Amino acid sequence: MTPDGQIQAVSARGLFTGNRGVLHSPNKRLNPALWRHKNWIICALQFKDRHRQLMTPNRWTELFFLDEAVALAAGHRPCAECRRQAYNAWMDAMSAGAGVPMPSAPDVDKRLHAERAVPGARAMQTHQAKLEDLPDGAFILAPDTGAPALVLGDRLLPWTHSGYDAPVRRGVGTVTTLTPPTSLAALLGGYAPLFHPTSA
Numbered sequence: 001m002t003p004d005g006q007i008q009a010v011s012a013r014g015l016f017t018g019n020r021g022v023l024h025s026p027n028k029r030l031n032p033a034l035w036r037h038k039n040w041i042i043c044a045l046q047f048k049d050r051h052r053q054l055m056t057p058n059r060w061t062e063l064f065f066l067d068e069a070v071a072l073a074a075g076h077r078p079c080a081e082c083r084r085q086a087y088n089a090w091m092d093a094m095s096a097g098a099g100v101p102m103p104s105a106p107d108v109d110k111r112l113h114a115e116r117a118v119p120g121a122r123a124m125q126t127h128q129a130k131l132e133d134l135p136d137g138a139f140i141l142a143p144d145t146g147a148p149a150l151v152l153g154d155r156l157l158p159w160t161h162s163g164y165d166a167p168v169r170r171g172v173g174t175v176t177t178l179t180p181p182t183s184l185a186a187l188l189g190g191y192a193p194l195f196h197p198t199s200a
Contacts, residue, residue: 001063003073003139003148003159003178005034005116005124012161014066015196018042018076023061028054030061034122038113039105042071047082066161068193069150072186073139073178075116075124080105090191094182097189108182115180127181132172135187137195139178143171148178152199163198 021036
């Protein structure tokens with residue numbers, strides 16, 4: 001998965017998996033749809049010795065993310081089953097950061113979906129924000145290249161499927177954000193996503 005929510009076939013492997021429903025045909029070819037339901041989740045690669053055959057017919061399509069910041073940018077949130085502690089922390093931080101009462105999982109999924117999906121199109125929304133106001137873990141389109149970059153401290157880290165490239169200075173000004181506002185609220189509220197080791 002790319003930080004702007006697109007599905008690409010690459011050999012690189014990330015730290016998390018997740019799903020948006022059944023997105024492949026019985027012959028293991030991806031369909032044009034980017035989602036089949038609204039509860040997009042971020043899952044652990046290992047959980048209770050469960051094993052899956054990739055792209056099993058009529059089962060959810062496994063998606064993979066470099067790290068949790070990429071998954072949040074792509075519109076996902078932590079799974080309440082295999083990542084219960086992260087889910088609880090994300091929900092608490094989102095509620096605090098957004099200044100709203102604690103929602104249910106279906107309510108927050110509905111809220112996220114309204115922020116990420118372009119109605120009637122196979123496309124993802126972007127948003128605008130001041131770069132100096134964004135929390136660590138947010139993803140933007142870098143002003144100079146238009147490519148996805150991670151906000152971390154005073155740096156922007158250009159993203160690739162296999163890791164982050166050499167950092168550049170952060171700067172200020174209005175930028176295009178990829179991370180949906182609800183997940184930005186969680187980051188502002190103190191949620192600490194797991195970053196790929198190359199972010200260091």
